[in-house]
Amino acid sequence: QVQLVQSGAEVRKPGASVKVSCKASGYTFTDNYIHWVRQAPGQGLEWMGWINPNSGGTNYAQKFQGRVTVTRDTSISTAYMELSRLRSDDTAVYYCARDLGERGDACDMWGQGTMVTVSP
Amino acid sequence: QSALTQPASVSGSPGQSITISCTGASSDVGGYDYVSWYQQHPGKAPKLLIYDVSDRPSGVSNRFSGSKSGNTASLTISGLQAEDESDYYCSSYTITSTHVIFGGGTKLTVL
Numbered sequence: 001q002v003q004l005v006q007s008g009a010e011v012r013k014p015g016a017s018v019k020v021s022c023k024a025s026g027y028t029f030t031d032n033y034i035h036w037v038r039q040a041p042g043q044g045l046e047w048m049g050w051i052n053p054n055s056g057g058t059n060y061a062q063k064f065q066g067r068v069t070v071t072r073d074t075s076i077s078t079a080y081m082e083l084s085r086l087r088s089d090d091t092a093v094y095y096c097a098r099d100l101g102e103r104g105d106a107c108d109m110w111g112q113g114t115m116v117t118v119s120p
Numbered sequence: 121q122s123a124l125t126q127p128a129s130v131s132g133s134p135g136q137s138i139t140i141s142c143t144g145a146s147s148d149v150g151g152y153d154y155v156s157w158y159q160q161h162p163g164k165a166p167k168l169l170i171y172d173v174s175d176r177p178s179g180v181s182n183r184f185s186g187s188k189s190g191n192t193a194s195l196t197i198s199g200l201q202a203e204d205e206s207d208y209y210c211s212s213y214t215i216t217s218t219h220v221i222f223g224g225g226t227k228l229t230v231l
Contacts (some may be wrong), residue, residue, distance in 0.1 A: 062218060104213070
């Protein structure tokens with residue numbers, strides 16, 4: 001079955017970086033964009049960006065430009081999201097999600113989420 | 121860019137219908153038919169209910185329906201069931217540098 005499995009919870013200090021992985025299975029990895037969406041505790045969803053696994057092309061929300069890098073390794077059907085210069089307000093659950101295709105908007109399959117805690 | 125505007129909470133009794141609104145602007149909801157709706161139970165990942173304003177993915181109950189008028193999209197849930205109690209989020213493509221924007225979320229309580 002189609003699934004996205006993310007790496008485990010992370011704890012970082014302010015100013016550090018974190019890299020979260022998202023391994024896809026059950027479909028052709030290069031057929032669908034992968035999005036990254038985060039959710040701070042008790043808050044709503046916030047879109048961060050997407051990657052086209054076929055070309056490696058990316059599109060980031062302006063808010064995260066310069067701090068986020070999304071990459072992929074097609075040999076292992078895995079996408080990565082790295083967020084640098086972490087602040088306390090980056091504490092959130094980070095989700096990867098599969099686009100309906102190559103649209104760049106709706107996501108029909110989500111990973112289980114990765115909790116990233118930023119604390120001194 | 122600010123999030124799309126959703127009511128913080130709505131409620132209804134089993135069997136009733138409820139509607140959740142999602143208000144944006146001409147740069148997002150009003151300008152494109154790329155509105156989606158998600159259901160999120162506590163501690164779980166979101167689930168896609170509606171895309172392209174009114175299309176349902178396979179496996180989603182036809183009790184969930186979507187529509188749009190001007191800058192406001194709506195999600196209607198008919199025949200409310202206890203398991204519908206959840207948080208609901210709308211999202212839209214936006215021409216701005218944000219690209220994809222979410223609503224603030226609506227908590228549905230089934231009385």
